[in-house]
Amino acid sequence: MRRSGAILRDCLLYLADKVKPGVSTKKLDEFAYNYITSHDSKPSFLGYGGFPGTICASIDEVVVHGFPSARRLKEGEILSLDCGLIYQGWQADAARTLAVGEISEEKRRLVEVTKQSFFEGVKQFKAGGRLGDISHAVQTYCESRGYGVVRSMVGHGIGREMHEDPSVPNFGKAGHGPKLEVGMVLAIEPMINMGTWQTLEDGWKCETLDGKPSAHYENTVALTERGAEILTL
Ligand code: MG
Numbered sequence: 001m002r003r004s005g006a007i008l009r010d011c012l013l014y015l016a017d018k019v020k021p022g023v024s025t026k027k028l029d030e031f032a033y034n035y036i037t038s039h040d041s042k043p044s045f046l047g048y049g050g051f052p053g054t055i056c057a058s059i060d061e062v063v064v065h066g067f068p069s070a071r072r073l074k075e076g077e078i079l080s081l082d083c084g085l086i087y088q089g090w091q092a093d094a095a096r097t098l099a100v101g102e103i104s105e106e107k108r109r110l111v112e113v114t115k116q117s118f119f120e121g122v123k124q125f126k127a128g129g130r131l132g133d134i135s136h137a138v139q140t141y142c143e144s145r146g147y148g149v150v151r152s153m154v155g156h157g158i159g160r161e162m163h164e165d166p167s168v169p170n171f172g173k174a175g176h177g178p179k180l181e182v183g184m185v186l187a188i189e190p191m192i193n194m195g196t197w198q199t200l201e202d203g204w205k206c207e208t209l210d211g212k213p214s215a216h217y218e219n220t221v222a223l224t225e226r227g228a229e230i231l232t233l
């Protein structure tokens with residue numbers, strides 16, 4: 001999983017460099033497909049439950065699961081790029097929210113708080129703790145700063161399959177939930193809204209109820225004897 005994680009990390013760095021005004025998300029999807037298949041890996045999203053792309057490309061108020069399309073990115077938007085791959089049977093899953101050109105100060109802060117909340121969660125990923133410790137850390141970090149924590153989508157265990165038990169919500173009670181043990185690998189992925197936590201879902205669609213922007217930051221994280229190791233960073 002270290003190997004699959006490293007390939008995905010590099011793929012996301014490669015894609016981040018291509019994100020600018022005028023580029024279509026379909027084009028980014030092609031770059032991702034070519035990158036992954038030329039690194040002895042398989043895109044895990046493509047065809048998953050019928051999903052049509054190698055990446056999820058979710059712009060502004062779209063929380064997750066945006067379909068790559070011919071629509072071109074515009075200056076000032078934020079793009080959440082979520083991608084997954086399989087290398088020698090092992091999965092990796094990670095997401096970044098990227099600025100398209102210059103973005104507003106409030107969007108920049110949303111992206112920054114979302115990213116930092118992931119690290120607050122990782123601090124709690126330790127042997128002897130409970131899964132709820134991670135959830136609680138993410139939730140309190142974001143809510144105390146006035147942001148909405150998405151409830152309808154959660155993180156997950158990952159290994160041979162992209163989505164394994166346990167679910168990893170970004171909200172919950174410290175001291176509750178499954179015990180955290182060495183050998184666990186989790187996709188920890190805060191999805192954080194500038195406004196209300198509520199979302200609208202319809203099939204693949206997942207958008208904020210109030211139309212305000214949402215950010216996503218995800219890594220595949222292993223719990224080792226030496227502590228949490230982020231495999232996709
Ligand atoms: Mg993902």
Ligand code: MG
Nearest residue numbers: 093187189218
């Ligand atoms: Mg995930």
